[in-house]
Amino acid sequence: MKKLGLGLCGLLIVGILAGYGVSWFLQQAQSPAERISIVVEEALPDREVQLYFTDPQGLFLRQEARQIPGCDDDRDCIRSLLEELRSGSRQGFLPVLPKQTGILDIEVENDLVRVNFSKHLVDFHPGGSLSELLTVYSLANSLHxxxxxxxxxxxxxxxxxxQTLKGHVRIGQPVYADFSLSRPPLTGPLPESTIDEQSESAEETEDEQISPGH
Structure with a gap:
């Protein structure tokens, strides 16, 4: 009888220990899940930017507002800005970048930004002194x-x-923004005869290269 009592007591102790062990295991299995906290990052608000496109006559730059996604890194915002320039105007202005242009890399060093474009910028650009000039300053002005x-x-x-974008405008050195190109060259559109004369002059001086002013 005494042995039976001892046996039952031993079984009871084993049962209690086993139950405690299972309870402890379940608690440990649940603890990591309970400690995991889900962090939800709030999306940054959109940012309004001012872009510069060519006016419908192709003579000077016109400003157009656009929204781009917010960002923590300015390089991301710069890429979004350039992508919007590439997509073209929504107000009837002329494009400054061919849609085929790839934006390969962006580097920022102090007050200098280096933008590496694909060769499609050159291959699909219409060329010409004024057109090249407006493209270069559309980029410089929009960024600044x-x-x-x-x-x-x-x-x-x-x-x-x-050395040049497409044979006319020099890009071998960094370019500074020039907002004087955002104003009409005259009080009104250039006469057709003047435009024709300029076109003929540009063809005759095809090898002439223009250095953007600093």
Whole structure:
């Protein structure tokens, strides 16, 4: 009888210990899940930027507001801005970048931004002194307008430094913004005869290169 009592007591102790062990195991299995906290990052608000496109006559730059996604890194915002420029105007202005243009890389160093474009910028650009000039300053002005600390723009094509965009406007050195190109050259549109004369002059001086002013 005494042995039976001892046996039952032993079984009871084993049962209690086993139950405690199972309870402890379940608590440990649940604890990590209870400690996990889900962090939901709030999306940054959109940012309004000012872009510069060519006016319908192709003579000067016109400003157009656009919304881009908010970002923590200015390089992301710069890429979004350039993508909006590439997508073209929504107000009837002329494009400044071919839609085929790839934005390969963006580097920011103090007040200088280097933008590496694909060769499609050159291949699909219409060319010509004024058209090239407006493209270069559309980029420089749009960047400086929205990132005031970026005073200089260096344009690269497929990672290479070129002397001209497409034979006319020099891009071998960094370019500074020039907002004088955002004003009409005259009180009204240029006469057709003047435009024709300029076109003929540009064809005759095809090898002439223009250095953007600093």
């Amino acid at each position: 307008e929205n990132f005031s600390y970026l005073r200089q723009l260096q344009i690269l094509i497929d990672g290479e430094l070129r």
